[in-house]
Amino acid sequence: MNNNYDKIANHYDTLSRLVFFKSQVNAQVNQLPYIPKDSSILIAGGGTGWILEEISRIHPDRLKIVYVEISAKMLALSQKRDYKNNQVEFLNMGIEDFNTDVLFDVVLTPFLFDNFAEERAAKVFQQLNGCLKRDGLWFIVDFSLNKVNGNWWKWLLLKSMYCFFKLLGIVEANQLVNMNPYFLHTGYQIVEQRFYYRSFIxxxxxxx
Structure with a gap:
């Protein structure tokens, strides 16, 4: 079980929109205006690559993007996207296997950490933290549960999602890891925080 979505790559976007409508999309798209011009970007677990087209609507050129995706089928779909004149390097590997001496201006981790058990999530956080420049931006979108917004239907939906992915042998996680303490303890500051789908995202x- 390696958090690989090959089995449902061709249907992933349709399935997510059936359940969450455009909430998952909007949560990511609304962050993109914060991307600086001429920046270098690391996208970890970008899925089918639709985010590349959304980024290119804002910045059609002069971006350097490294796109890391463990699913070969997801990566193949991503490579067919229209990313305009931006430079995109596609890498078929798990983000935990990614090594570079390059420091990035922006890191994107859309729905990445909800795949990991806490030990691996902590390691990936430290790894990506080492890839980001000082004053760089980290865009994270994930599911959220806590005492304030943890309504029963959110717990039930999340449990159902994990059971579904476990049956397919896709994800290792059994529960969400709250990543916010990792950021705050490392000295990150929150620039913007938004909630979607009745605060589930x-x-x-x-x-x-």
Whole structure:
């Protein structure tokens, strides 16, 4: 089980929209105006790549993007996207296997950490933290549960999602890991925080 979505790559976007409508999309798209011009971007777990087209609507050129995706089928779909004149390097690997000496201006982790058990999530956080420049931006979108917004239907839906993905042998996680303490303890500051789908989806922009 390696958090690989090959089995449902061709249907993933349709399934997510059936359940969450455009909430997952909006949560990511609304962050994109914060991307600086001429920046270098690391996208970890970008899925089918529709985000590349949305980024290119704002910045049609002069971006350098490294796109890391463990699913070969997801990556193949991503490579067919229209990312205008931006430079995109596609890498078929798990983000935990990604190594580079390059420091990025922006890191995107859309619905990445909800796949990991806490030990791996902590390691991936430290790894990506090392890839981000000082004053760089980290865009994170994930599911959110807590005492304030943890309504029963959210717990039930999340449990059903994990059971579904477990049956397919896709994800290792059994529960959400709250990543916010990792950011705050490392000295990140929250630039913007928004909630979607009745606060079940949280989108945060952190500055290092």
């Amino acid at each position: 949280k989108a945060v922009i952190y500055r290092k």
